[in-house]
Amino acid sequence: MSEVSAFKPRPLSATELHAKPSADYATKLAETQALLRRAAAEFQPITQASSLGAEDVVITHLINALALDIPVFVLETGRLHAETLALLERTEAHSRAPIEVYRPRHEAVIGFVRDQGQDSIYQSIELRKACCQIRKMEPLARALAGKKAWIACLRREQSKARAEGPLIDESEVATKGLTKFNPLANWSWGDVWHYIAENRVDYNPLHDQFFPSIGCAPCTRAISLGEEFRAGRWWWEDESAKECGLHVKPA
Numbered sequence: 435m436s437e438v439s440a441f442k443p444r445p446l447s448a449t450e451l452h453a454k455p456s457a458d459y460a461t462k463l464a465e466t467q468a469l470l471r472r473a474a475a476e477f478q479p480i481t482q483a484s485s486l487g488a489e490d491v492v493i494t495h496l497i498n499a500l501a502l503d504i505p506v507f508v509l510e511t512g513r514l515h516a517e518t519l520a521l522l523e524r525t526e527a528h529s530r531a532p533i534e535v536y537r538p539r540h541e542a543v544i545g546f547v548r549d550q551g552q553d554s555i556y557q558s559i560e561l562r563k564a565c566c567q568i569r570k571m572e573p574l575a576r577a578l579a580g581k582k583a584w585i586a587c588l589r590r591e592q593s594k595a596r597a598e599g600p601l602i603d604e605s606e607v608a609t610k611g612l613t614k615f616n617p618l619a620n621w622s623w624g625d626v627w628h629y630i631a632e633n634r635v636d637y638n639p640l641h642d643q644f645f646p647s648i649g650c651a652p653c654t655r656a657i658s659l660g661e662e663f664r665a666g667r668w669w670w671e672d673e674s675a676k677e678c679g680l681h682v683k684p685a
C-alpha cells in the first residue's frame with residue numbers, strides 16, 4: 435500500500451466541527467447570565483436538571499463561574515453510557531455547585547425487568563414509557579420536590595416539539611408550583627460549542643462520535659449527516675413520541 439493511500443485524516447472533535455457562534459452570541463450570553471442571576475436571586479429553592487449533555491455542561495459551567503446558589507441534579511438511570519458515568523464522576527469532583535445524583539427505586543427496576551424483560555422497551559411505546567417512568571420520572575419528582583423552580587437546557591432548534599420553548603415556562607406554576615427556566619432556548623448548536631471551546635468545558639466524548647443528544651445507552655444512537663438533532667433518541671418510535679416525559683407539557 436502506498437503512503438498516500440494509507441493516510442487517514444484525524445476525525446474532527448465536536449468543538450472543531452461545531453464551534454461557530456451566532457453574530458449576536460455576546461448578547462445571548464449576557465442575557466443568559468442575567469437570567470441565571472435573576473433565577474438564583476428570586477426563585478429559591480431552585481435546581482438545575484443535568485443530563486450531562488453539551489447544553490447541560492454549559493449551564494453548570496455558568497452556575498459555577500457566576501458562583502450562583504444553584505445545586506445541580508443528575509438522574510442516574512442505571513442505563514447510562516460509561517462515558518456519561520465517567521463525566522459524572524469528574525463533574526462531582528470539580529464542580530463548586532453541589533451535584534446531587536438521583537437513582538430509580540431498586541425494587542421498581544427489578545420488578546420491571548422481571549415482569550417485562552430488559553429489552554421490552556423496544557416492543558411498545560407503553561413499555562418504553564413505563565421504563566422512563568421508573569428510571570426518570572419518579573426520581574425527577576423526588577429531585578423537584580419542594581423546589582420553586584428548575585433549570586432545563588432545552589433549545590428551540592432541537593426539535594419541532596421544542597420550537598416554541600420559552601425562556602421562562604410558567605405552565606406548571608398552577609399545578610406544581612414550579613417555574614422552569616430554559617436559559618439556552620435561543621442558543622444555536624454553534625453557540626453551545628463556541629462556549630465549550632472558549633471556556634475549555636469538560637464534555638461527554640460521545641459528542642465527538644456524532645451523538646448530539648445523549649440519554650440512556652439502549653435508547654441513544656449516533657446520527658448521520660442530514661438527520662435531525664434528536665433522531666438518535668428512541669429512533670424506532672414516531673417523532674411525536676420522542677420525549678421521556680421530563681419536558682412534556684400538561685394537556
Ligand code: SF4
Binds near residue numbers: 565
Ligand atoms: S431512555 Fe430508555 S433505558 Fe432510559 S429510562 Fe427511558 S426507556 Fe428506559
